[in-house]
Amino acid sequence: MLTSKYAFEFIIFLQLLFVSVILAGGRELMKVGMASIDITPKESIMLVGYAARTEPSSGVVHPIYARAIAFEDQTGQRNVLITADLVGFSRNLSDEISLQVEKEFNIPRACLIFSASHTHTAPLLNCLKLQMYVLTGTQQKTIDEYTQFLKESLLQVIRLAINDLAPANLTFGSGQAEIGINRRAFTSRGVIIGINPDGPVDTQVPVLAISDTNQQLSGVLFGFACHGTTLGGSDYYQVCGDYMGFAREYLELSQKNIVTFFTPGCSADINPYPRGTLHLARLHGLRLAGAVASVLRPEMLTVDGPIRCLLKTVELPFSKIPSTSEFKERLKDENLHVQRHARYFLDLLEKEKAIPKTYSYPIQVWQFGRDLTMVVLGGEVVVDYALRLKRELKNHHVWMIANANDDCGYIGSARTLYEGGYEADNSTIYYFLPSRWDFQVEEIIISTVKEMVASVDSL
């Protein structure tokens, strides 16, 4: 039994131990927890990313994952960034998981980011995109069951990350990688998907390193702006995380006991170059892993709390919604997807009597202390947004995350909407949007992001 003297000394010892664990360089550390769950489908399932696919998957290249990083800042506020090898998170899916997380952990919606890697070789989920495909046999049942499994996995990975919270050091840096090429090629037939070496790209590779109190690296979050389309087109039928999955895999192979996470940037109009084979997906992954590894150095910037989070929805206007007779005319179009799109809106008109003139678009900002500002946008966002925001918010370390929280279609800039092409026009058919966006969308999004950043700056 401890005498009162020893008990006192023991308490002092524990206090010293505690202080040495939570303080680094005299400051209180944030807590970080990480978790990963394998979400590889167990059976053959339709893959999403190319409307022309007609068959379910025929194999698996490597496992795909849902992962989560939980942060707890010095005020006790918790945030969770969820990443997954999916083409996108529908609004319904991210809202449904958020409601559950709010109930279970009292974490508000603004403090959750759902970031899909945008690999084009991921399972099709039960969402609006289902209408692009003709499902045969038991595929609907397989997709329903997989969607349910995914929801349970997402909740589970969030729980595991929160349970894993422990004091950690966060540091930020950024590198460069040249993997992508602008794909908006100008031809006499207008803008087509091709190769445009003169078009804009974003080569930045933002990296957030997580290390434990012994300064051992335990996790790496990194981003890059390039479509997950190395594996070519509609003839590729294997489940794969594309170059982003390989980049994670190589980093985890080179450094034992780390968990890695990927977020895509504004890459709607950027494709990997060259592309078309598994070998190239591995090669691009290796190059990205090398770019990330080159950033992991002692001189990275220390990132601190508190974490300030905002989530807003803004109304993005459509340009001109077709009339009922125009939609009826499209039912005769030779393109099956144009017909399905028209049928969808005619049914909506029958039910709701009107088509909404705007879309409620989610914009999220997370700011870590004064050190790092994550700008999180829904849908497939063209690179102009990232380049402009990084320029106009030059006093911030801006980390752009697109394809997050909602997969509401392509978000063109005023320039790309003016020029036309797939990202401005044809893609609206596959996303079941009633028309192209109005030119105002760029100013609405940019001014809202800047207002939100000013607002977190002032807190």
Ligand SMILES: [Zn+2]
């Ligand atoms: Zn895409």
